[in-house]
Amino acid sequence: MARPTSPRRYPRLARVNEVVRETLADELERLNDPRLGLVTITGVDVSADLRHATVYYSALDTKKGARKVVDAQAPERQAETQAALSSAAPHLRAELGRQVRMKYTPKLTFLEDPAIVQGARIEEILRDLALDTSETPGLGEPGPEEHA
Numbered sequence: 001m002a003r004p005t006s007p008r009r010y011p012r013l014a015r016v017n018e019v020v021r022e023t024l025a026d027e028l029e030r031l032n033d034p035r036l037g038l039v040t041i042t043g044v045d046v047s048a049d050l051r052h053a054t055v056y057y058s059a060l061d062t063k064k065g066a067r068k069v070v071d072a073q074a075p076e077r078q079a080e081t082q083a084a085l086s087s088a089a090p091h092l093r094a095e096l097g098r099q100v101r102m103k104y105t106p107k108l109t110f111l112e113d114p115a116i117v118q119g120a121r122i123e124e125i126l127r128d129l130a131l132d133t134s135e136t137p138g139l140g141e142p143g144p145e146e147h148a
Contacts, residue, residue: 035084053106058116085110
């Protein structure tokens, strides 16, 4: 007889991913590195053997006063954020080991979340399209065949 599955049951690795994400996000808030700015941990993928974890993040560029997603237009800020996270990795790993009971404490690798950058790019394209249609006379107005 098959066991009924409740909606609250998650695979073990999904639970581990979420616990690691929450722990790292909490600890990241406590770091005092000016290179970080506003960094959000968007997801974590822990390997099946629990020895490696890929941590996905998004960052907002606040250095110039304007809040903007760090993208290809600001590669120096991307490099600063990546360097700050890489230098904080041993501290974050140690805190993870102290706060979460796991067989192994995973080695942390930080990657910018591609979904955030792609979403910002799509939003920019849509905004440009909206500007193009509003600036082009006659677009958006019904044609003579549509007045019938």
